[in-house]
Amino acid sequence: MAGSPEIPLFDLRLERDDLDAVAATLRSGWLTMGPRTAEFEERFAAHLGCRHVVAVSSCTAALHLAYLAAGVGPGDEVIVPAYTFVATSAAAVYCGARPVFADIVGMHDISIDPAEVERLIGPRTKAVVAVHFGGYSAPVDVLRDLCDERGVALVEDTAHAPSATLAGRKLGTFGLAGAFSLFSNKVLSVGEGGMVATDDDDVAALTRRLRSQAMSSGTWDRHTGRTDTYDVAELGFNYRLDEPRAALALSRFPRLAEEIERRRVLTRRYRELFAAVDGVDVPYEDESVERSSCYIMPVLVAAERRDQIRARLLERDGVQTSIFYPPTHLFSAYRDPAVTLPRTELAARREITLPLYPHMTDAEQDRVVAALAREVTA
Amino acid sequence: MTWEVPLTELTVTEDDVQAVLDCLESGWLTMGPRTQEFEAAFARWLGSPHAVSVSSGTAALHLALASLGVGPGDEVIVPDFTFVATAAAARFVGATPVLCDVVSPERPLIDPEDVARRITPRTRAVVAVHFFGYAADVDALRALCDEHRLALVEDVAQGIGAEVGRARAKAGTVGDVSTFSLFSKNQLSIGEGGMVATADEEIAARVRLLRSHAMTSGTWDRHRGHATTYDVVDIGFNFRLDEPRAAFASSRLARLDDDIARRRAVSRRYRELLAGVDGLEPMFDEVAGEHASHFAFPVLLAGRQERDGFRHALKGRGIQTTWYPAVTELSAYRGLGPLPVAEDAAARHCALPMFASLDEGRQRRVVEAAKTALAPS
Numbered sequence: 001m002a003g004s005p006e007i008p009l010f011d012l013r014l015e016r017d018d019l020d021a022v023a024a025t026l027r028s029g030w031l032t033m034g035p036r037t038a039e040f041e042e043r044f045a046a047h048l049g050c051r052h053v054v055a056v057s058s059c060t061a062a063l064h065l066a067y068l069a070a071g072v073g074p075g076d077e078v079i080v081p082a083y084t085f086v087a088t089s090a091a092a093v094y095c096g097a098r099p100v101f102a103d104i105v106g107m108h109d110i111s112i113d114p115a116e117v118e119r120l121i122g123p124r125t126k127a128v129v130a131v132h133f134g135g136y137s138a139p140v141d142v143l144r145d146l147c148d149e150r151g152v153a154l155v156e157d158t159a160h161a162p163s164a165t166l167a168g169r170k171l172g173t174f175g176l177a178g179a180f181s182l183f184s185n186k187v188l189s190v191g192e193g194g195m196v197a198t199d200d201d202d203v204a205a206l207t208r209r210l211r212s213q214a215m216s217s218g219t220w221d222r223h224t225g226r227t228d229t230y231d232v233a234e235l236g237f238n239y240r241l242d243e244p245r246a247a248l249a250l251s252r253f254p255r256l257a258e259e260i261e262r263r264r265v266l267t268r269r270y271r272e273l274f275a276a277v278d279g280v281d282v283p284y285e286d287e288s289v290e291r292s293s294c295y296i297m298p299v300l301v302a303a304e305r306r307d308q309i310r311a312r313l314l315e316r317d318g319v320q321t322s323i324f325y326p327p328t329h330l331f332s333a334y335r336d337p338a339v340t341l342p343r344t345e346l347a348a349r350r351e352i353t354l355p356l357y358p359h360m361t362d363a364e365q366d367r368v369v370a371a372l373a374r375e376v377t378a
Numbered sequence: 379m380t381w382e383v384p385l386t387e388l389t390v391t392e393d394d395v396q397a398v399l400d401c402l403e404s405g406w407l408t409m410g411p412r413t414q415e416f417e418a419a420f421a422r423w424l425g426s427p428h429a430v431s432v433s434s435g436t437a438a439l440h441l442a443l444a445s446l447g448v449g450p451g452d453e454v455i456v457p458d459f460t461f462v463a464t465a466a467a468a469r470f471v472g473a474t475p476v477l478c479d480v481v482s483p484e485r486p487l488i489d490p491e492d493v494a495r496r497i498t499p500r501t502r503a504v505v506a507v508h509f510f511g512y513a514a515d516v517d518a519l520r521a522l523c524d525e526h527r528l529a530l531v532e533d534v535a536q537g538i539g540a541e542v543g544r545a546r547a548k549a550g551t552v553g554d555v556s557t558f559s560l561f562s563k564n565q566l567s568i569g570e571g572g573m574v575a576t577a578d579e580e581i582a583a584r585v586r587l588l589r590s591h592a593m594t595s596g597t598w599d600r601h602r603g604h605a606t607t608y609d610v611v612d613i614g615f616n617f618r619l620d621e622p623r624a625a626f627a628s629s630r631l632a633r634l635d636d637d638i639a640r641r642r643a644v645s646r647r648y649r650e651l652l653a654g655v656d657g658l659e660p661m662f663d664e665v666a667g668e669h670a671s672h673f674a675f676p677v678l679l680a681g682r683q684e685r686d687g688f689r690h691a692l693k694g695r696g697i698q699t700t701w702y703p704a705v706t707e708l709s710a711y712r713g714l715g716p717l718p719v720a721e722d723a724a725a726r727h728c729a730l731p732m733f734a735s736l737d738e739g740r741q742r743r744v745v746e747a748a749k750t751a752l753a754p755s
Binding site: 008 | 394437567570591608615616
């Protein structure tokens with residue numbers, strides 16, 4: 001089927017206020033690194049309860065800078081789940097390091113398994129990355145203790161989980177740094193964008209420096225006694241967010257809690273409806289929903305029927321689905337015959353991601369559930 | 379501080395605003411029809427078969443070199459007088475930037491003769507920077523690169539719309555691959571953004587692949603049912619532009635030629651008003667100015683001290699100026715010189731306010747301030 005599906009995987013609706021905020025920014029004529037970026041960073045830091053948030057161009061950029069801040073470099077290893085978007089691993093390669101893949105906990109908990117991490121930590125391990133899959137917390141409390149004990153950095157890939165919590169604390173604040181996404185299909189989306197959150201002043205300073213070509217007037221001042229120019233003392237990037245996107249993020253931010261609450265309502269309803277359907281397993285516990293940002297709705301079906309079910313949902317019902325994710329260690333660019341991750345591979349063969357967005361109606365949801373129930377029992 | 383006359387000033391029209399708002403209302407924010415439209419319009423405007431939008435001019439340089447296969451052990455020759463990203467891009471791909479000198483302080487563009495002296499068996503590419511919007515000598519560089527089987531990259535970040543070479547070709551159509559910036563200070567500005575242009579279909583395909591994580595299909599393809607899953611076939615990046623910025627860029631592209639014509643008029647007027655002023659000399663000449671796209675209006679002072687004093691005096695009158703350090707002056711690249719001509723140009727120059735909407739009244743204030751600053755006390 002070509003063209004737009006009747007029930008899309010995700011659907012973004014912006015409000016009049018959002019448009020007005022962007023329009024005002026454009027009319028101001030100041031488009032980069034200005035007051036809106038600073039205000040968004042401050043607001044988001046206060047929301048997370050951490051000292052610093054640095055806005056960047058994408059979550060991929062955020063991961064790259066977080067790994068560099070953790071000291072990851074050539075010859076190092078970074079332990080990552082394979083059950084995530086490829087950026088988690090690619091960012092390690094940007095640093096000259098090697099991603100080492102850890103399996104997930106199981107079908108009920110699609111996050112990195114601390115026991116696997118413990119087994120894989122070696123002399124070259126510089127960092128461990130926890131992905132809060134779908135908005136549900138990875139065991140970062142356990143991982144933080146493990147990382148502290150072994151002297152490696154914990155980085156949280158919080159792309160899915162802005163505002164989600166574990167033990168009352170916001171995800172992204174457990175490790176050395178948290179990387180967030182503002183990508184268009186995310187819970188808080190602006191198009192392309194990301195953020196690094198940290199309590200560590202040095203991590204924040206490095207992130208700010210490297211997002212903008214490592215330009216720093218401070219070093220130059222000392223060198224020349226002048227104040228009116230800059231030095232570049234290391235290799236930096238252009239990972240800046242611009243003002244219109246910061247304005248959009250700022251405008252959308254006050255509705256984040258309400259939108260996540262609506263996602264939770266829909267997720268609970270999905271779970272209740274699927275409880276009566278044999279052949280559809282839903283990961284995580286009912287109790288975890290209230291702590292989750294409910295970014296996506298993953299379900300597990302029989303692996304051998306998965307692709308056919310997806311095709312039929314689209315063709316017969318106009319329901320768009322996705323696969324979160326084809327695992328990284330099976331991609332051509334990362335394939336290593338020596339690496340097998342049985343739980344990751346099984347979950348990846350069984351997973352279907354169903355439509356979920358705040359303004360999804362009960363009727364749309366009923367159609368998705370009925371269609372999937374019909375297909376799994378067919 | 380608020381400047382009487384800022385270095386640059388961005389005029390955003392209601393058409394521009396509406397184009398962005400239409401996009402936001404559509405709810406589709408990345409890699410969709412507006413990005414495709416902008417890329418097609420840009421390619422038409424430039425007269426280049428392929429244009430690929432990316433997140434910045436820096437990302438464009440990175441992917442230009444990556445798409446040429448430049449990597450560890452390779453050398454890339456770049457001029458010492460440029461923004462640092464030109465040199466950093468070589469390091470992004472694991473290659474070594476080899477800095478070369480510029481022609482003269484009055485014409486501080488990459489010197490083909492110095493390039494020739496720095497070619498080694500490891501050299502893979504030469505980056506011609508159309509600095510300040512003035513044409514580098516692409517004819518000589520093209521011949522040199524062809525002779526030595528090197529790739530020629532045009533860094534057009536500041537030179538969009540300039541006419542280059544004997545053929546007066548549009549900047550960005552002579553190199554094997556060319557890079558552009560859509561940064562807020564540039565002639566075609568949207569905030570953050572960039573473009574890669576090339577006549578080579580394989581290079582274009584490689585840039586497209588690498589800008590979005592080397593995924594064999596994108597969100598937009600999957601949304602339209604064109605693909606259900608994907609492979610990742612290389613180490614790619616997130617260097618995508620998003621749809622609101624593409625819509626903004628399309629709207630502004632329609633006015634680019636007109637804006638450049640107005641910048642040329644501003645440049646002409648500066649030359650008239652500054653003629654005969656002692657102690658200050660505009661870089662380049664009238665002829666070069668007629669073919670330049672005028673990112674900035676750079677002038678030379680007698681020395682570093684005079685330049686710093688001049689800038690300080692203008693700042694006191696509310697007039698913003700800037701200058702670029704030579705790359706070799708930066709700690710991360712120190713020791714790669716000496717490059718005496720580039721270093722002299724860097725030490726003695728500054729750029730005066732330059733933008734399409736710079737009216738004669740404000741321009742005269744700049745010139746009066748300059749004259750006052752230079753008057754013998």
